[in-house]
Amino acid sequence: MAMELRHLRYFIAVAEEGHITRAAERLGMQQPPLSQQIKLLERELGVQLFHRRARGVEMTDAGRAFLEDARATLAQLARISETTRRVARGEQGRLCIGVTSTGPFHPLVPRAIRAFRDACPNVALAVEECLSNELxxxxxGEQIDAAFIRISLPDPAGLIVHCLGEEPMVVALPGxxxxxxDRPDTSVSLASLAAETFILYGPPGTGMHDATIAACHAAGFNPQVGNLGSATQLSPRITSTLSLVAAGLGISCVPASLQRMRIDGVVYRALSGEIVPKVxxxxxxxxxxxxxxxQRFVDIARRTQKDVLRS
Incomplete structure (x- = not known):
């Protein structure tokens, strides 16, 4: 006889009940087949697991040792089964999410990550920050699994892109x-900034860079991009962008959600008029x-988008 998991369950029931008839009732089977299965198990193991008594059965030393291992085996199987089901439901595994440095300031991004963490606490979650084109x-390259990006993809070959919305940009000014x-609620037109020096976040092909250039062109001017020595003033991180603004080296158009980032020496003003860049x-x-x-993360992020729009 090849030992099967059901034989472990049979044995455990008899051991716990101390009586084959009661164990058979617990298992929903007849007493003679259960008794036969226990005898076949003992024959397979080559040991006696029970002493048969007039009023039931009593485990031998070998039976007590086998009981401990049988319970551990079934418990391990239960853990394996539950882990497999959690993985199948997307509740366990690993997930690496990419974000741009402006992403965490948009209310949707941290809410989506938090909602996923609450729904799937057993998933090992990592977050990496890069520019959109790097993401x-x-x-x-299968180095990350999903990414919050600030650009559109005219050629999304191999990718699926879910639009979660767009937000207006504001201008960050030196203090x-x-x-x-002017009063904090004062807005300015983009055209009125034509003579200003612009600090651009990221290289061409990134969302904020391209949105700023396109909006300036639509407003009728080419933005003057500041230089540091011979290098065009392109900042690789939003924190360094705003630091350059605070230092008085220029102005920058940033997503409106960036107003949550308070930096000494930086003042934000809304943009008004027909030409307002959006990202x-x-x-x-x-x-x-x-x-x-x-897929579970994507679904949660898209549901979170609807919640954010309603709030």
Whole structure:
């Protein structure tokens, strides 16, 4: 006889009940087949597991040792089964999410990550910060699983991109700028900033860079991009962008959600008029990714988007 898991369950029931008939009732089977199965198990093991008594059965020393291991085996099987079911439901595994440095300031991004963490606490979660174009490369290279990006993808080959919305941009000014002396609720037109020095966040091909350039062109001017020595003043991180603004080296258009970042020497003003640059927030993942964890995150992020829009 090849030992099966059901034989362990039979044995445990008899051991715990101390009586084959009561164990059979507990298992929903007849007493003679259960008694036969226990005898076959003893024959398979080559040991006696029970002493048969007039009023029931009593475990031998070998039976007591076997009981401990039988319970451990079934408990381990239960853990394996539950782990497998959690993985199948997208509740366990690993997930690496990419974000741009402006992403965490948008209310949707931290809320989506927090909602996923609450729903799937057993998933090992990692977050990496890069520029949008770098996130796309890492996503296609399977180094990350999903990414919040600030750009559209005219050619999203191999990827699926979910639009989570767009937000207006505001202008970040040095604290000693003339416009910074106006009331906080004062807005300015983009065209009125034509003579200003612009600090651009990220290289061409990144969302905020391209949105700023396009909006300036639509407003009728080419932005003057500041230089540090011979290097065009392109900042790789939003914190360094705002630090340059605070130092009085220029102004910068940033997503409105960045107003949550308070930096000494930086003042934010809304942009008014027909030309107001806007920046996207998209969630990208690999097309056809079989990971249930990734799909679970995408679903939660899209539900969170609806909650944010309602709030």
């Amino acid at each position: 796309i490369e890492r996503l296609r 000693n700028h003339d416009l910074a002396r 996207l927030l998209n969630l990208a993942a690999r097309r056809g990714d079989a990971s249930v964890v990734v």
